[in-house]
Amino acid sequence: MTAIESNDTRFSTAASPAASARPAGRTWWTGAFAALLWLAAAAVIEFWPEIIPAPYGRELAILAVLVAALLGLVLATGPFLGKTAAWIRYYGPWFAVAAVGLGIWEVLTAKLALLPVPFFASPQGILEVYIDDWARLGESVLHSVLLLAKGYFFGAVIGFTTGVTIGWSRAAGYWVHPILRLIGPLPATAWLPLSFFIFPSSGSASVFLIALATAFPVTILTWSGIASVNRDYYDIARTLGASRWFLIFKVAIPAALPHVFVGLFMGLGTSFAVLVVAEMLGVKAGLGWYLQWAQGWAAYANMYAALIVMALMCSSLITILFRIRDRVLSWQKGLVRW
């Protein structure tokens, strides 16, 4: 009966995109199920006594309840929350699995201590780190991002410039190519002892190492990008009256940009590796150093907490680079989405 009655209102609103996007009033069962699982996880955390009493069990349970409440909200409001709600709906199954995972982890560590105790931190143990040590963690993230940004920036600029130069000028290629072939494949970390000795501070040495690690892939890919530009592009531009400057900046470089971005992605990957090593061995700040420090104190919960933050940081940086690429290369079809 209700279906028939509402038929006619649906018909009249079908023209508006919001109405047509609504999945016809069906209950989001996955969401309901996931919310129940989060409530169950909260109950396990709250009511099952811990084998070794630890703080912040209550806070963890509250967090789980909040997640359940969020799922409930999306369930109740349907698509009115817009993009975020759509995102949560899409990851509904993940929310369900995450609740189960959290429950199992909680039971194995905090409740039964089935996993070797100091090495496997409990969920509330990690939450404790975020609540008690957020300042130090935050400062570490800031240090890491700053150091990485400096090194990556110099590396990308130098790599790009070198790549364009040797791709364009035969003479430059003649002199740079052998050097690149010899030095390029050497892992940047191999320079570590030497650079900490040569550079005035461990900070500048680390910037150098990260720049070095970034510059190699960016150079190679930019170079190959410039070298593989369709010769006809140059001929066309020349018949249209293009100067040398125009050929480099308006033909060669735009045509090579897809390659350049591959180099930038590879460079970002290697720069992460060098960043962590440089921080562990040199600068005494940043997430790499935090990991090292946590190990020294056998503070395994801190280590997990820092690893999670580091993963988020790296993933976000990659995402930012993808966004920039999508914007710059919007003319390409079939871009890989991140």
Place this chain on the structure above:
Amino acid sequence: MVALAQSDFREPAHRTGVQVDINAVSHQFELEGEPLPVLDRVSFAVEPGQFVALLGPSGCGKSTLLRLLAGLDHPTAGSLRVNGETIADPDPSRILVFQDPTLFPWRTVRDNVALGLEAQGIIRTSGDRVDAALRLVGLAGFEKAYPHQLSGGMAQRVALARALVNDPRLLLLDEPLGKLDSLTRLTMQAELVALWQKAAMTAVLVTHDVEEALFLTQRVLVFGPRPARIVADIPVDLPYPRHRGDPRLGELRREALQHLGLAASW
């Protein structure tokens, strides 16, 4: 009416095509250390404003000759002159439309067409020519599209607009309609004639298609197999607009095919 007559009166001096003189031009490439002769003492002249077709077997050197005329390559021997001056470098008054449209994929249709004006640094003062050129080839409304969003025929028309926007005095067309379906091809043929008449330029068209050569141009030069030399110079003495069914075209076609060594099949 008066304005039109006046501008017609003022313009002709610069609004004509160029005179082209090709004198004993030979060209050869290196292929695996061996010299590969491509053009063999080719000589001919094109009157200002004339529309000429070059017809010849595949690989005989037609594209090579157009590249020489564009100034992209230099002949091994002989000379090419435009209005008496030897062709030394590419120049926007002589534009080559390539066999492939070869649009720049990172530029929109509009920016592709604007390429020449941008390269010459006159985009600010003559930006409206871009819109005019786009209208001329019937692509108004596609300014913001990227090349990968165009059909083959549209891409070819963008390439044509990119050439025309520079107001060339010598237009070199290398099989510009080669990749189009037969229907688009017929439409574009008519458009090409109209464009040539409107722009009053000298035009050289390379094509494989005998009918196309005869339907469009005033004179068909037939090349022999590589190394190319001219085996026939056929004037097409028909007024425009022409009709595809014209019996005279049939006669000329038989003549051209004969020179191409294909008489037996007709």
